[in-house]
Amino acid sequence: MKIALVGYGKMGKTIERIAQSRGHEIVLTIGSKNTEDYITENIQKADAVIEFTRPELALNNVSQSLKAGVPVVCGTTGWNESVPQAAALCAEHQTALIQSSNFSIGVNIFFELNKQLAQMMNHQDTYQVGVSETHHTQKLDAPSGTAITIAEQIVQQLERKNKWVKEEAHNDEELAIQAFRVDEVPGIHVVTYHSEIDDIEIKHTAHNRDGFALGAVLAAEFLVGKQGLYTMQDVLFPRK
Template structure:
């Protein structure tokens, strides 16, 4: 495949390394540019920054280029992009996290929420830890996890807590999932969900060891998307019903 990398930071470089090893070509690499030639591109992969994502995605869909996006922090415009994709009969795939393991974790999270929903004595909280260069908080992955809990319990919203203590969690409003966001070192991504009661705690956790899982998943999604039309997610790629 001839690939465009829209955003050439650490994730872009990780995808480039894996793509070349698999025999693909990186034809275009852009960061903040808004005008570029997509005429020779088979698929684009967007890991840019929130303020550039909509421009990159719009450019691809207008040009008829399938595009995969892992940029977070721009989702207020998600409906705008999916409408454009449908209008142009294009192909668009967004995921807050492309790791195969994390997408399995998403499903585990929803199933656990279903089991915990009738048990009012348990209070749920969510913690995410990332490297200090991560721009958005909470992470897109944390938001996806919170939404998975909300859709399967009586919780109605999530709230980013300013402090990282159990006391801060205790201050969350009723029917609100407290999220703690930590930024430290070079942590690729850790997500922890706790259900605490007066007598015990149930915890599930996903810990990434490197960016390789995210990069491999993004490339897998790009390979899968070529030749398709519509709006998709990693659930489609992994055939999770």
């Protein structure tokens, strides 16, 4: 498979290494110094685009690829309100998109566990739930997109919660996400249900970026030849 990388920082270079180890060819790399090369003619040399940039750039980058008829794997967070616009382009140009807050296989398994645990805890009112995340100091957004996904899943399952908030809850209906920034931490996410009797905790710790990169490459492999908007659950847990 031929892959175009949009965003060529640490994550882009890790994706390049993982993709090449799986026998794929990188035919285009776009970084901050050569954005003028991201044109239809070059995009169409690829079977799929993998995009990891910034929220303000994501919609334009994704749209350019979809208009060129090339499917996109997008790992940029913070532009969720525009994803329906991108989904419409998928239909118009008969191609496909996967946008996820986290492409790690382990994190997506964690997402499934989180939903099941929250459902089980729905009527256990003696437990107070909290979410925390820790990342490297170069990560600009806080809380992380992954932590927001985790919190939104909990809010959907727990009738006693109606929204998530950053750092500190002001009433029992709010779910607090605590965000910490520490040098050289790829990512830690923790969900804790606390009571006076005991704690229940699930935790995911990333040791490096390879898990995120592998998931993105698997998503690109999955998308080739497909049409529409997909999720990592479609990639990892296909319906029979």
